Amino acid sequence: xxxxxxxxxxASRASMMAWVIGSALCxxxxxxxxxxxxxxxxxxxxxxxxxxxxxxxxxxxVISVRPDVFSPELVxxxxxxxxAVPPVPSDAVRRVIEQDLGAPITQVFARFDDxxxxxxxxxxxHRAVLARPYRxxxxxxxxxxxxxxxxxxxxxxxxxxxxxxxxxxxxVSGIGRWANLGRLNVxxxxxxxxxxxxxxxxxxxxxxxxxxxxxxxxxxxLMVVPRVVWPLTTRRVLTTEFVDGxxxxxLDEAARAGIDGRALAMHGAxxxxxxxxxxxxxxxxxxxxxLFVTPDGRICYLDFGIVGRTEPAQRIAIAQVLAATVYxxxxxALRYSAELGLxxxxxxxxxxxxxxxxxxxxTLSSPPRDVRAFAVGFLRIMHEERxxxxxxxGLLVKALVTVEGVSRALYPDIDITEAAxxxxxxxxxxxxxxxxxxxxxxxxAMRASLRVLAG
Amino acid sequence: xxxxxxFLRLMAAWALVHETADEGWKxxxxxxxxxxxxxMSAGPDAFVDGLSAMIAAEKERLKAELASxxxxxxxxxxxxAARLExxxxxxxxLRGRIESxxxxxxxxxxxxxx
Numbered sequence: 371x372x373x374x375x376x377x378x379x380x381a382s383r384a385s386m387m388a389w390v391i392g393s394a395l396c397x398x399x400x401x402x403x404x405x406x407x408x409x410x411x412x413x414x415x416x417x418x419x420x421x422x423x424x425x426x427x428x429x430x431x432v433i434s435v436r437p438d439v440f441s442p443e444l445v446x447x448x449x450x451x452x453x454a455v456p457p458v459p460s461d462a463v464r465r466v467i468e469q470d471l472g473a474p475i476t477q478v479f480a481r482f483d484d485x486x487x488x489x490x491x492x493x494x495x496h497r498a499v500l501a502r503p504y505r506x507x508x509x510x511x512x513x514x515x516x517x518x519x520x521x522x523x524x525x526x527x528x529x530x531x532x533x534x535x536x537x538x539x540x541x542v543s544g545i546g547r548w549a550n551l552g553r554l555n556v557x558x559x560x561x562x563x564x565x566x567x568x569x570x571x572x573x574x575x576x577x578x579x580x581x582x583x584x585x586x587x588x589x590x591x592l593m594v595v596p597r598v599v600w601p602l603t604t605r606r607v608l609t610t611e612f613v614d615g616x617x618x619x620x621l622d623e624a625a626r627a628g629i630d631g632r633a634l635a636m637h638g639a640x641x642x643x644x645x646x647x648x649x650x651x652x653x654x655x656x657x658x659x660x661l662f663v664t665p666d667g668r669i670c671y672l673d674f675g676i677v678g679r680t681e682p683a684q685r686i687a688i689a690q691v692l693a694a695t696v697y698x699x700x701x702x703a704l705r706y707s708a709e710l711g712l713x714x715x716x717x718x719x720x721x722x723x724x725x726x727x728x729x730x731x732x733t734l735s736s737p738p739r740d741v742r743a744f745a746v747g748f749l750r751i752m753h754e755e756r757x758x759x760x761x762x763x764g765l766l767v768k769a770l771v772t773v774e775g776v777s778r779a780l781y782p783d784i785d786i787t788e789a790a791x792x793x794x795x796x797x798x799x800x801x802x803x804x805x806x807x808x809x810x811x812x813x814x815a816m817r818a819s820l821r822v823l824a825g
Numbered sequence: 826x827x828x829x830x831x832f833l834r835l836m837a838a839w840a841l842v843h844e845t846a847d848e849g850w851k852x853x854x855x856x857x858x859x860x861x862x863x864x865m866s867a868g869p870d871a872f873v874d875g876l877s878a879m880i881a882a883e884k885e886r887l888k889a890e891l892a893s894x895x896x897x898x899x900x901x902x903x904x905x906a907a908r909l910e911x912x913x914x915x916x917x918x919l920r921g922r923i924e925s926x927x928x929x930x931x932x933x934x935x936x937x938x939x
Binding site: 508585600697 | 865872879917920921924925927928929931933935936
């Protein structure tokens with residue numbers, strides 16, 4: 371029978387962490403088959419992280435967007451972590467708001483609800499009412515009386531998590547020596563984790579990204595991004611419009627209200643492609659909790675904690691990789707992946723190409739196409755072949771899979787590759803017709819034509 | 826064969842090539858238009874047919890756009906308006922950040938006066 375130390379009792383926090391993580395890894399290593407063992411360890415680690423609380427939930431979220439470092443099994447398992455914790459008392463939340471906004475809460479808002487509408491490890495969200503009109507960065511003025519969402523960093527959250535991380539640093543380092551956690555650099559990971567945490571605790575950063583997304587999609591009648599009320603926003607308080615709707619997990623209700631799930635799912639996929647291929651900024655932390663469907667059938671994006679970026683030069687290569695993938699062309703996919711930094715060494719190129727082609731045939735050649743299985747398999751091949759995956763590339767693959775999952779939650783039979791085809795094809799065609807490119811290619815084309823005529 | 830006849834022969838060959846290509850193009854557009862969604866990935870021929878149909882649809886849109894007289898060159902009013910809108914956003918964004926900083930400053934002052 372398992373015995374584990376009592377939290378806060380005889381055992382210290384450090385020994386509890388060691389116990390929970392150690393026993394999870396042992397439990398996950400019981401499988402004979404190597405692939406099942408990898409999956410088993412990933413699942414056991416996810417359960418251990420959930421049990422260990424906020425610091426580990428945040429750490430798991432960092433892992434879930436780093437397929438360049440961790441095994442695909444661990445990456446996709448960690449995205450299942452549920453960031454939901456009991457709320458802190460409203461008195462403490464009111465104190466943070468009053469300290470940061472410099473006035474009693476009754477002066478700042480026309481109404482403030484003490485019962486939170488959401489509560490996660492870093493922050494919790496309360497509903498409130500705007501006291502006086504405000505002109506946001508874009509769009510029409512918000513009238514006084516508008517319903518608001520007030521996100522407040524939990525008092526002491528940052529310090530508590532950093533303390534846990536300091537304790538975990540030595541433990542995780544020890545685990546990394548005997549457990550196969552992928553190409554893990556513990557020190558770098560913890561530094562990155564601490565940096566991302568500090569950035570997440572400054573809500574003004576998220577506010578700027580939200581306003582940018584709202585502006586970018588101002589011409590899209592099917593998209594909503596809540597706009598920021600800046601005079602009521604500080605480092606620890608983020609005030610935005612409140613958007614009512616259904617989380618994706620509650621979509622049955624939305625479907626009953628007559629929303630066209632298929633059209634919305636296709637549009638959602640196109641919105642993502644527009645972010646990646648046109649705007650160069652994409653929401654890299656989509657999951658069912660931060661995506662809403664409004665009663666009038668629009669998609670609402672929330673929580674801009676993790677944003678990926680693509681440079682103009684990369685976008686055409688990404689479009690080429692997407693097109694090559696959906697058309698099952700392994701050679702082309704690898705050739706353009708190399709332009710994005712995923713370089714397969716010459717010695718293993720033919721073998722990798724054959725593996726990728728087989729994987730494409732297995733997962734994408736006929737409906738229902740399984741983008742997730744393709745992505746996991748692709749990353750697995752790269753890990754096995756010791757091919758270095760650039761961080762941006764890994765984040766993009768992960769985001770694409772997440773978008774597919776989200777689209778399927780909206781409409782289970784959606785084929786995201788159908789949405790990607792016209793978008794990628796248009797972008798490639800536009801690139802092919804660029805005057806500078808035509809100027810370099812036309813002489814070759816003319817020579818080739820003349821050779822055909824002469825023959 | 827005289828020079829004139831050679832020229833006529835050349836133009837006739839050009840017209841024949843053009844006509845044949847045009848017929849092939851129309852046939853590809855027709856096949857592409859009648860294809861079901863997803864059939865473009867059936868092979869290179871299906872892809873060309875699908876692409877031809879997409880190009881034909883775009884051509885019709887372009888024709889309508891040109892006929893409406895709404896096409897504007899770079900540097901035109903539409904182009905300037907887009908740049909202005911982007912600038913307006915950047916200024917508004919800056920205003921938002923200043924409003925936030927003002928709130929933080931006021932909060933520090935209020936705290937000192939307490």
